[in-house]
Amino acid sequence: MITYLAKRIGRSLITLFFILSVVFIxxxxxxxxxxxxxxxxxxxxxxxxGLTQLGLTEPMPAQLLNFFTNLFQGDLGMSRRYxxxxxxxxxxxxxxxxxxxxxxxxxxxxxxxxxPMGILMTKxxxxxxxxxxxxxxxxxxxxxxxxxxxxxxxxxTTLLHVPLLFDxxxxxxxxxPVLSMSLGNIxxxxxxxxxxxxxxxxxxxxxxxxxxxxxxxxxxxxxxxRNAFVPLIQYLPTSFLNTVVGSIYIESLYSIPGMGxxxxxxxxxxDNNMVQAIVLLYATVGVIGLLLGDILMATIDxxxxxxxxxxxx
Amino acid sequence: xxxxxxxxxxxxxxxxxxxxxNMSDEELFxxxxxxxxxxxxxxxxxxxxxxxxxxxxxxxxxxxFLVCLVLFILFFTLIQPYLPNQYDPNxxxxxxxxxxxxxxxxxxxxxxxxxxxxxxxxWSRIWTGTRNSLLIGISVACIEALIGIVAGVVWGYIRKTDxxxxxxxxxxxxxxxxxxxxxxxxxxxPGVKTLILAMCLTSWIQMARFIRNQVIMxxxxxxxxxxxxxxxxxxxxxxxxxxxxxVSVIMLRMALSVPAAIGNEVFITYIGLGLxxxxxxxxxxxxxxxxxxxxxxxxxxxxxxxxxxSIVTISFYIIGNAFSDAADPKNHI
Numbered sequence: 136m137i138t139y140l141a142k143r144i145g146r147s148l149i150t151l152f153f154i155l156s157v158v159f160i161x162x163x164x165x166x167x168x169x170x171x172x173x174x175x176x177x178x179x180x181x182x183x184x185g186l187t188q189l190g191l192t193e194p195m196p197a198q199l200l201n202f203f204t205n206l207f208q209g210d211l212g213m214s215r216r217y218x219x220x221x222x223x224x225x226x227x228x229x230x231x232x233x234x235x236x237x238x239x240x241x242x243x244x245x246x247x248x249x250x251p252m253g254i255l256m257t258k259x260x261x262x263x264x265x266x267x268x269x270x271x272x273x274x275x276x277x278x279x280x281x282x283x284x285x286x287x288x289x290x291x292t293t294l295l296h297v298p299l300l301f302d303x304x305x306x307x308x309x310x311x312p313v314l315s316m317s318l319g320n321i322x323x324x325x326x327x328x329x330x331x332x333x334x335x336x337x338x339x340x341x342x343x344x345x346x347x348x349x350x351x352x353x354x355x356x357x358x359x360x361r362n363a364f365v366p367l368i369q370y371l372p373t374s375f376l377n378t379v380v381g382s383i384y385i386e387s388l389y390s391i392p393g394m395g396x397x398x399x400x401x402x403x404x405x406d407n408n409m410v411q412a413i414v415l416l417y418a419t420v421g422v423i424g425l426l427l428g429d430i431l432m433a434t435i436d437x438x439x440x441x442x443x444x445x446x447x448x
Numbered sequence: 449x450x451x452x453x454x455x456x457x458x459x460x461x462x463x464x465x466x467x468x469x470n471m472s473d474e475e476l477f478x479x480x481x482x483x484x485x486x487x488x489x490x491x492x493x494x495x496x497x498x499x500x501x502x503x504x505x506x507x508x509x510x511x512x513f514l515v516c517l518v519l520f521i522l523f524f525t526l527i528q529p530y531l532p533n534q535y536d537p538n539x540x541x542x543x544x545x546x547x548x549x550x551x552x553x554x555x556x557x558x559x560x561x562x563x564x565x566x567x568x569x570x571w572s573r574i575w576t577g578t579r580n581s582l583l584i585g586i587s588v589a590c591i592e593a594l595i596g597i598v599a600g601v602v603w604g605y606i607r608k609t610d611x612x613x614x615x616x617x618x619x620x621x622x623x624x625x626x627x628x629x630x631x632x633x634x635x636x637x638p639g640v641k642t643l644i645l646a647m648c649l650t651s652w653i654q655m656a657r658f659i660r661n662q663v664i665m666x667x668x669x670x671x672x673x674x675x676x677x678x679x680x681x682x683x684x685x686x687x688x689x690x691x692x693x694x695v696s697v698i699m700l701r702m703a704l705s706v707p708a709a710i711g712n713e714v715f716i717t718y719i720g721l722g723l724x725x726x727x728x729x730x731x732x733x734x735x736x737x738x739x740x741x742x743x744x745x746x747x748x749x750x751x752x753x754x755x756x757x758s759i760v761t762i763s764f765y766i767i768g769n770a771f772s773d774a775a776d777p778k779n780h781i
Contacts, residue, residue, distance in 0.1 A: 150618045158623060161631050169634075277765035279711030281718060281734060282754045311672075383626075383719065399719045402630045410627070418622040436613055 140426075149201040154418045155206075155411065159199055162407050163191065170404030189215075202411070211415075212408035217401050223412045227394075231379055234386070234393035238378020241313045245320030252321065253328025260333065268325060275322035284315050284384055285295065301389040312385045320374070324367065331363035365436045372431060373424030380417060489777045497692070504774040511770035514763040515627065521760065525579035529571065535559075535569035536724050537576040542567065554748065561752050564736055570752060577728040578756055584640060584713055584729070585706035585764075588647045593702045595652040600659025603687055605667060613656070620653045626719070641721060647712055656703060662694050696775035703768020707761035714757070730757045 166176040171185060178429075186192050190201065205212065211223040218226060256268045275283070291311045292299050301308050335341065336359050344354050379394065386395030401409035433439045506512060516583065528534060535541060541550045541563060549567035553559050561570035603613040632646035666672065667690070675685050691698075710730060716722050717731035725732070730753055737750030775777055 150615070150622065153615070153619050157619065158627060161627070165631065187456055264620065273762060273765055277707045277761040278758045278762065279707075279714040279734075281711070281714045281738075282757060285734075285738055285741060286756070289747075309510050360707065380624075384715075396719075398624065398626055399630065402627060402721075414627065417624050421622045422618075 151418055155170035158414045211412045214409050215406050216404040217406045217409050223408050230394050235378050241316035242374055245317040249321040249324030251326040256329045257332040272322045272326045275318055287315050288388055301391045312389050316382055316385050332359050335359045335362050369428040369432045372427035376420040376424040379420055500780040501775045508770045511767050514767050518763045525575050530573040535572045537572040537728050540567045562748055573728045577730045577733050581710050581730040585709040587644050588703045588709040589705040591648045592652050592655050592705055596655025597659055599656035604660035604663025617653050625650045638724050647709055661690050696772045700768050700772035706764040710761055
């Protein structure tokens with residue numbers, strides 16, 4: 136187990152290194168106009184001086200080396216144009232908690248609604264509830280999220296008499312953003328749980344349990360649900376960690392000062408340090424989430440072992 | 449159904465017993481000569497994969513209707529500009545008497561879907577937008593499928609390439625798609641082609657991974673092992689053994705990537721990086737409508753494009769699922 140983890144973490148670090156390098160090099164391909172506020176008025180000389188100050192005239196490997204040396208010392212640099220000369224970490228520290236709060240609430244809601252929905256759909260397979268649920272899932276999965284987000288904002292604000300824009304001091308302001316964010320996940324959990332549970336319920340061990348006289352509720356809870364939930368649990372850590380990233384749509388629709396639109400903003404402003412820091416955050420979250428998911432799955436399901444190489448092949 | 453079948457078989461049984469009672473003993477116990485043609489009859493089956501697929505697809509009435517609907521929409525977006533009395537989607541319409549722009553005219557006789565805030569005809573904008581969005585969606589689905597299948601088969605079938613593709617996957621999957629989309633649209637000229645390229649650049653790996661997982665699952669099944677033992681060349685195994693088995697899942701993924709690409713286009717336009725303003729798309733129309741949605745009388749500018757987008761995306765989603773059910777050989781018997 137420990138050797139496996141060590142190997143896995145080592146590989147993840149290499150992946151992280153590549154991701155950062157790719158993004159770093161891509162960022163340097165952006166048009167240089169972006170680095171200056173008044174590009175048209177500057178002379179060639181001033182531009183060169185500006186670029187030298189930013190360290191952009193050095194050869195690419197030297198720039199990359201610089202970046203990684205600073206990174207290992209825990210220095211992510213300063214923001215340049217988003218908020219001039221404020222440390223990147225400081226900006227992120229104010230924004231991340233808001234996104235986490237919103238995102239975790241939404242995941243809790245989607246689990247609390249999505250899982251019962253999946254179970255009820257399995258129990259009422261082919262009946263009215265199942266059909267309505269499927270309709271809901273098809274709608275949410277197919278239609279671009281923007282469409283129903285807009286209508287929730289449009290009619291939700293008038294129906295619930297909540298303010299249109301976000302205000303952290305009023306808890307009612309959380310309702311609509313959290314609801315909008317949850318719908319997609321509710322559909323996701325409902326759909327997959329139903330599918331896995333329907334698959335499980337035709338298996339032999341369920342027949343045996345029935346023959347033994349185990350009650351219907353017990354079979355559902357102790358046998359089918361537990362087995363059907365294992366594949367879903369793998370994504371739980373990722374989805375919790377991903378809340379750090381925020382939701383671009385929701386946060387900008389309701390003017391929530393979270394992480395959501397930050398990435399787009401800073402790329403447009405050529406704020407390289409900010410972009411790199413956010414990419415590092417995204418990638419780390421993705422890698423850790425995957426690792427935690429695998430570990431969690433192996434703990435819950437004793438049949439899965441992480442050490443066996445390519446067990447399923 | 450079962451009851452009818454039961455009844456029928458009982459009737460058949462009765463017929464046979466009746467016939468047998470009428471026959472003499474010599475007739476009943478005489479030797480039958482071996483007839484080669486009769487023997488061949490059972491060995492040959494009339495099963496045709498595509499025929500059965502379409503037969504079972506046709507049974508799903510809703511999907512057949514949706515296919516017709518999508519084909520009709522597709523056809524209509526193509527012929528709409530040539531119909532009489534159509535406005536140019538980019539033309540700003542002015543009142544001929546006063547010379548003032550027709551701003552925010554409610555849907556009516558002259559402008560069927562009304563006009564937008566600068567006096568462009570919403571009806572023709574919606575159809576041009578649908579055409580562009582469908583073009584993007586279908587192109588992305590096809591390119592993604594093509595690259596994804598090739599890469600996925602190589603990734604899954606040739607074990608030596610596994611680590612390489614896995615690393616590429618890890619990297620591509622962890623770079624936020626937004627970054628690549630934004631950078632491509634900055635580095636290249638904005639337009640339909642750029643948008644398609646930007647979307648395909650990240651999404652092919654998902655398709656490839658999906659195909660790879662499927663290939664790994666069926667790569668070592670007995671029939672493939674047998675093929676390899678008798679020396680079937682690799683390309684023949686791939687084209688005759690592996691890919692036909694995957695048709696249903698590939699079609700499903702392709703059908704689902706159309707709504708996904710349309711949704712992506714909406715998103716990219718929303719963050720301000722979509723197509724240039726003179727190329728209408730559903731994403732742009734939704735965004736234009738969003739800016740006006742708070743006044744109830746102008747809400748039609750949001751509702752029309754959202755309804756069109758919903759119809760198109762839901763249709764593709766349902767058709768894809770129905771077709772993949774129909775194309776699955778397990779459902780043919």
